[in-house]
Amino acid sequence: xxxxxxxxxxxxxxxxxxTRLLTGQPAGKPGFRSEADAPPNPRELRDDQVDGPxxxxxxxxxxxxxxxxIGALSTVDHKIIGKRYIITAFIFLFxxxxxxxVMRMQLARxxxxxxxxxxxxxxxxxxxxxxxxLFGVPIGEAFAVFLLPLMLGTRNIAFARLNAYSxxxxxxxxxxxxxxxxxxxxxxxxxxxxxxxxxxxxxPGKRVDFWAQMITFTEVAGIAVAVQVVVTFFKMxxxxxxxxxxxxxxxxxxxxxxxxxxxxxxxxxxSVMLIMDRLVGTHFFNPAEGGDALLYQHLFWFFGHPEVYIxxxxxxxxxxxxxxxxxxxxxxxxxxxxxxMIATGFLSxxxxxxxxxxxxxxxxxxxxxxxxxxxxxxxNGIQIFCWIATLWDGRPVFRTPLLFVMxxxxxxxxxxxSGIMLASVPIDAQVHDTMFVVAHFHYVLIGGNVxxxxxxxxxxxxxxxxxxxxxxxxxxHFWLAFIGFNITFFPMxxxxxxxxxxxxxxxxxxxxxxxxxxxxxxxxxxxxxSFVLFLVNVLVSARRxxxxxxxxxxxxxxxxxxxxxxxxxxxxRIPVVTNREPLWAHRNTLPVAAGLSVENRxxxxxxxxxxxxxLKESSPEPSIWPFLAAIATTITFIGSIFTxxxxxxxxxxxxxxxxxxxxxxxNKEDEA
Amino acid sequence: xxSSSHQPLSSPLQHNxxxxxxxxxxxxxxxxxxxxxxxxxxxxAEGTGFVLxxxxxxxxxxxxxxxxxxxxxxxxxxxxxxxxxxxVSLWPNYLTRKYSEREDLRKVRRYLVIMSVxxxxxxxxxxxxxxxxHTKWDHxxxxxxxxxxxxxxxxxxxxxxxxxxxxxxxxxxxxxHGRRFNNIGQNSDYWTFVxxxxxxxxxxxxxxxxx
Numbered sequence: 001x002x003x004x005x006x007x008x009x010x011x012x013x014x015x016x017x018x019t020r021l022l023t024g025q026p027a028g029k030p031g032f033r034s035e036a037d038a039p040p041n042p043r044e045l046r047d048d049q050v051d052g053p054x055x056x057x058x059x060x061x062x063x064x065x066x067x068x069x070i071g072a073l074s075t076v077d078h079k080i081i082g083k084r085y086i087i088t089a090f091i092f093l094f095x096x097x098x099x100x101x102v103m104r105m106q107l108a109r110x111x112x113x114x115x116x117x118x119x120x121x122x123x124x125x126x127x128x129x130x131x132x133x134l135f136g137v138p139i140g141e142a143f144a145v146f147l148l149p150l151m152l153g154t155r156n157i158a159f160a161r162l163n164a165y166s167x168x169x170x171x172x173x174x175x176x177x178x179x180x181x182x183x184x185x186x187x188x189x190x191x192x193x194x195x196x197x198x199x200x201x202x203x204p205g206k207r208v209d210f211w212a213q214m215i216t217f218t219e220v221a222g223i224a225v226a227v228q229v230v231v232t233f234f235k236m237x238x239x240x241x242x243x244x245x246x247x248x249x250x251x252x253x254x255x256x257x258x259x260x261x262x263x264x265x266x267x268x269x270x271s272v273m274l275i276m277d278r279l280v281g282t283h284f285f286n287p288a289e290g291g292d293a294l295l296y297q298h299l300f301w302f303f304g305h306p307e308v309y310i311x312x313x314x315x316x317x318x319x320x321x322x323x324x325x326x327x328x329x330x331x332x333x334x335x336x337x338x339x340x341m342i343a344t345g346f347l348s349x350x351x352x353x354x355x356x357x358x359x360x361x362x363x364x365x366x367x368x369x370x371x372x373x374x375x376x377x378x379x380n381g382i383q384i385f386c387w388i389a390t391l392w393d394g395r396p397v398f399r400t401p402l403l404f405v406m407x408x409x410x411x412x413x414x415x416x417x418s419g420i421m422l423a424s425v426p427i428d429a430q431v432h433d434t435m436f437v438v439a440h441f442h443y444v445l446i447g448g449n450v451x452x453x454x455x456x457x458x459x460x461x462x463x464x465x466x467x468x469x470x471x472x473x474x475x476x477h478f479w480l481a482f483i484g485f486n487i488t489f490f491p492m493x494x495x496x497x498x499x500x501x502x503x504x505x506x507x508x509x510x511x512x513x514x515x516x517x518x519x520x521x522x523x524x525x526x527x528x529x530s531f532v533l534f535l536v537n538v539l540v541s542a543r544r545x546x547x548x549x550x551x552x553x554x555x556x557x558x559x560x561x562x563x564x565x566x567x568x569x570x571x572x573r574i575p576v577v578t579n580r581e582p583l584w585a586h587r588n589t590l591p592v593a594a595g596l597s598v599e600n601r602x603x604x605x606x607x608x609x610x611x612x613x614x615l616k617e618s619s620p621e622p623s624i625w626p627f628l629a630a631i632a633t634t635i636t637f638i639g640s641i642f643t644x645x646x647x648x649x650x651x652x653x654x655x656x657x658x659x660x661x662x663x664x665x666x667n668k669e670d671e672a
Numbered sequence: 673x674x675s676s677s678h679q680p681l682s683s684p685l686q687h688n689x690x691x692x693x694x695x696x697x698x699x700x701x702x703x704x705x706x707x708x709x710x711x712x713x714x715x716x717a718e719g720t721g722f723v724l725x726x727x728x729x730x731x732x733x734x735x736x737x738x739x740x741x742x743x744x745x746x747x748x749x750x751x752x753x754x755x756x757x758x759x760v761s762l763w764p765n766y767l768t769r770k771y772s773e774r775e776d777l778r779k780v781r782r783y784l785v786i787m788s789v790x791x792x793x794x795x796x797x798x799x800x801x802x803x804x805x806h807t808k809w810d811h812x813x814x815x816x817x818x819x820x821x822x823x824x825x826x827x828x829x830x831x832x833x834x835x836x837x838x839x840x841x842x843x844x845x846x847x848x849h850g851r852r853f854n855n856i857g858q859n860s861d862y863w864t865f866v867x868x869x870x871x872x873x874x875x876x877x878x879x880x881x882x883x
Contacts, residue, residue: 015690027697027704032774035850036697046694051687158706227713235706239691261713265721269728273820282809282816284728290813292735295728302724561685576690583685590685595694604693605706614704616696659838664847 013578013585021239021576021593023607023614036615040597047573048594055572058598063155063568065622074622076160077568081167082146083464088171089139093450094531095178096130099123101528104488108521110509120505121188122207126181128191129211132307133218134174136445137260139453140314141225144253147460148229150559150566151247153238153575155603158231159224160620161661166224168630173217176638180210187211190503192304193274195285195296200278209278209641215271216637219264226260229253234608238558239593241577241611247557248324248331251338252317255345256310262349263306270299280644294359301352308441309348312448313341316383318456319405323387325459325555326402327394330581333386340379340386347376357428366425373423377416384409399553400474404455407482408447415443418493433503436496442489454481454534461538462552466564467545473537480530487523491516556581561590574604577611625661632657699851701773711858715865718828722869725824726876729817740807741814745881747804754797755874758867761790765867769860772853777843780856784840787863791833798826821873828866835859 028034040046047055065075075081103123106114115123149157157163180186187207189198198208233254237246273284274296283289285296324331331337353361353369387409396402418440422428431437454477461469495516500507507513551560560583562570573592579585596602596616605615636650702708733739768783802822807815839859842848 018691021691022693022696025697025704027700028775029701029773032776034697034701034775036699038698040694040698048689048692048694159710223714223717227710227717230713231706231709235709239693261717262720265717266724269721269724273728273816276809276816276820280809282819283811283813284732284816284820286813289811290732290736290741291816292732292813295731295735298731299724299728573687573689574693586685588686589688591690592687593691593693594689595692595696604696605700605704613691613693613696615698615700616693617699617706655834662838663842664852 015576015578015591016240021612023612025614027615044600045598046594047596047598050598055598056567059569059572060567062597062599062601065568070624071622073627074164074624076156076164076620076622076626078145078149078157078160078163079566079568079570081163082142085138085142085145085167085170086464088167088174089135089142092130092134092174093139094535096127096135097528097531099127099130101524103127104521104524106505107507107517109518110507110511110514112506115505117505118188121503122181122184122186124503125187125190125193125211126177129177129187129214130174131445132191132311133214134170134177136307136311136449137218137222138170139449140253140256140310141222141229141260143314143318143456143460144229144257145225146464147559148232148250148253149236150463150562150570151250151557152232152236152241153558153571153577154232154236155570155574155601156619158228158236161623161626162224163228164623165626165630166221166228168627169217169224169633170221172630172634173214173221173637176217176634177210177214180207185210192300193271194300195274195277195293198274199285200281203278206641209275212271212275212278213637213641215267217634219268220633222260223264226257226264229257230261233257235605236603237606237611238575238577239604239606239611239613241606243609243611244334245577245580245582245611247580248320248334248337249317249557252313252315252320252341255341256313256317259306259310259313259345259348263303263310265303266299267303267307270296270303273299275641279641294356297356297359298352301355302349304355305352306348308444309344311445313344315408315449315452316341318452318459319387319408321555321557322401322405322452322455322459323390324581325553326397326399327390328397329390329394330556330584331386332389332393333382334580336382337386340382343379344376347372347379351376354423354428357425358432370423370425374420377420380416384413399458400469400471400478401455401459403475403478404451404458407478408451408455411443411447411451411482411485413447415440415445415447419444431496433501434496435492435500435502438502439489439492439496442492446485446489451481454478457538459553460559461541461545462548462564463559463562464565465542465545466548467541467543468548468552469541469545470537473533473540477530477533477537480526480533484523484526484528484530488520488527489523491519491523495520551583556584558582621665623661625657629654629657629661699854701854701857705854705858707854707858708861711862715862719865719869721824722873725817725821726872729821729876732813732817736813739814740818740881741812743807743811743814746806746818746878747801748878748882750797750801750804751874751878754794754801755870757790757794757797758870761787761794762864762867764790765860765863769857772856772860775849775853777848780853781840781843781848784836784843784856788833788837788840791829791836795826795829795833798822798829802826818877821877825866825870825873828869832859832863832866836863 027036065071065077065080106112145157185207187210189203189208193208193211196202276282277284283291285291285293320331350372353365354373357366422440458469458474495513498513500513548564550563558575573594576591576593601619602616603619604613605617606613632653636646636654639646639650699705764783764786768787771779805818807818809816809819836859839856
């Protein structure tokens with residue numbers, strides 16, 4: 001171990017007195033008795049009475065998921081749902097990627113007849129829609145669902161049944177739009193579905209309606225998980241985990257959750273207005289009746305720009321976690337890193353108009369948004385410098401996860417530079433809707449999200465599965481992906497500057513874009529190959545990888561104190577935290593809190609800032625109702641594409657399932 | 673870790689019990705409970721939805737100049753009565769919350785029944801109100817945004833009234849004790865949000881077109 005703790009840290013790591021770790025406040029208001037303060041049932045076994053393998057086995061029984069299909073659909077275990085979320089998001093990543101491969105094949109040479117314009121329109125719409133809504137937003141949340149309770153030292157995510165519901169709604173929404181695409185009713189108006197093109201006049205049929213309802217599905221799921229993350233963050237941290245001891249990844253997920261809570265309502269408003277214009281004859285975007293098309297763009301980009309940071313901020317969390325572990329020292333500039341993330345979160349809401357520079361805005365407005373677009377480079381720059389300083393001062397160990405972080409630095413910074421160019425109105429007006437913009441945002445999004453994500457998969461794979469991924473294949477994967485990516489997207493800067501527009505299904509040979517496009521396509525094939533290699537690595541390692549043990553990287557955060565993969569209860573006893581990297585501070589024994597029930601699902605609820613244990617609330621038991629509620633919701637949403645009355649007759653079953661979900665079942669957990 | 677002298681851990685860490693949480697209360701009221709934070713999270717998301725819809729309303733006002741577009745403003749009397757009743761409901765709502773924190777079952781039942789009746793009355797009034805908007809969603813952009821605002825708020829109203837009625841029934845069954853009192857407090861907080869969202873909506877939809 002080469003990271004050093006200053007001598008005085010040893011004193012800081014001493015466990016404080018219990019009075020500093022507990023609030024000791026009764027639940028009853030002064031002068032009134034509360035049932036919550038009743039002494040615990042003496043017949044109920046608690047974890048201060050059993051130990052060792054017996055404690056482990058009993059907790060597994062209490063927190064486990066039943067076998068069989070009903071058991072699988074009823075589970076509320078954040079690790080099972082988190083794994084499903086991650087796998088589903090990856091499947092959508094692959095589907096979106098395949099759509100891109102087909103487009104690249106079509107563009108490889110001029111006047112190619114591989115696919116026609118109608119399919120091409122559907123392909124680029126499905127590609128963007130899938131990457132942004134079915135992969136970009138969910139993947140960050142998916143990692144939060146799996147990792148947050150482990151990193152914060154608790155046993156499940158807040159509102160565990162809502163978590164299950166959210167996953168099913170996401171799955172059904174994503175499946176709906178891909179089934180629609182297979183049936184040749186896939187949306188064909190771009191991932192942002194601008195009016196008037198997407199309005200009733202220019203897009204008859206059901207294609208756009210499926211797109212708009214897909215938004216509703218994913219946003220319901222996205223906001224639900226965001227709320228769970230916020231509550232888990234503030235109320236379920238292990239005793240002693242003050243705000244300045246929260247892992248950087250968890251901070252990233254918190255900022256991400258807040259951005260989601262405030263940004264997603266904008267796209268829901270936009271898509272609801274759009275679908276109403278289409279289905280019930282409202283006039284929000286119809287200029288003939290007092291509506292306005294730009295209103296749609298404002299609402300869409302008020303979501304759409306923060307969306308970029310919804311994709312990027314969780315990645316900063318992955319980068320922080322990987323950089324710290326592989327530098328073998330604590331993060332340099334923890335507080336600036338946290339404040340930068342929060343600043344980025346706020347600033348992300350002040351940039352949306354830079355997507356609308358060519359719509360004829362007032363000059364002053366354009367200048368303001370140019371300035372704010374450049375401003376956001378400052379907190380992002382601070383983060384990059386803090387990571388570099390951490391690596392510089394540490395002793396970096398170049399394993400695959402860190403390689404992907406290095407790739408991130410290079411690609412993301414390059415994308416940031418072309419971003420600064422685009423923030424300037426004259427340049428933006430020139431290259432608007434060209435391949436230059438395509439190059440820019442793929443550098444930012446793949447560099448800023450996908451590279452850290454791949455690093456994160458290599459990093460946490462042992463925690464997910466209990467096995468290590470192959471390091472040799474991992475290095476091949478990295479270099480193929482890094483080189484393939486640059487060969488694909490760098491030439492697009494040039495073809496864009498040469499005037500090649502986005503979203504055209506073909507071009508003439510005399511335009512002179514043929515060679516550059518052929519290079520891009522060859523790079524695309526390489527990038528595709530890197531993902532095949534990744535998939536092979538995942539599948540083979542999951543079965544035959546080296547057994548990992550709880551902490552294969554010798555990392556410092558709490559998820560590595562749980563076994564790999566974690567048991568249903570995560571921890572046999574809840575850890576007590578005295579340091580930002582608890583496992584580096586306590587190498588041999590883990591300070592823990594005892595006294596929780598072994599027979600019922602109990603979690604510690606702590607105070608929002610100082611992390612003092614305050615309550616022992618019960619955590620939800622498995623239930624089939626969230627699944628049924630998701631089915632009822634799906635029927636309502638899909639039905640409403642065909643008749644507005646679906647909201648009424650679909651509302652009733654939805655309500656019944658919700659009552660079934662919340663009505664107490666008479667078991668101990670519900671009556672406690 | 674190849675460069676590290678420290679061996680990666682292969683077995684779970686030993687436990688050193690430093691704290692006992694056996695005596696902690698099994699639930700708490702108000703912001704001490706996790707549910708309260710969840711409700712606040714959803715209020716933040718839905719509140720953002722209201723703010724954006726208000727923004728869209730004024731955007732359309734700005735684009736059109738003339739407002740309301742070719743129709744007279746919605747009926748003020750029903751809506752003012754509705755608003756007054758909403759404000760009145762805050763008092764029994766406050767008492768419901770207060771007695772739920774004291775876990776006084778008799779009084780909680782009484783005020784829940786009052787809130788259920790008030791909520792149902794407000795829903796009935798809302799139906800009249802919508803009938804007296806003097807515009808339809810498909811007349812023009814003005815009608816569309818007014819119906820959107822009213823519809824969005826009515827969705828909240830229905831949700832909370834249904835929730836209140838279910839909780840009222842629940843409190844008359846054997847489940848009416850313990851942490852159900854906490855659920856009632858949260859339901860009251862959500863009602864406060866529903867009323868709070870209505871006030872600017874009333875000003876915008878009913879008073880603003882008359883200025």
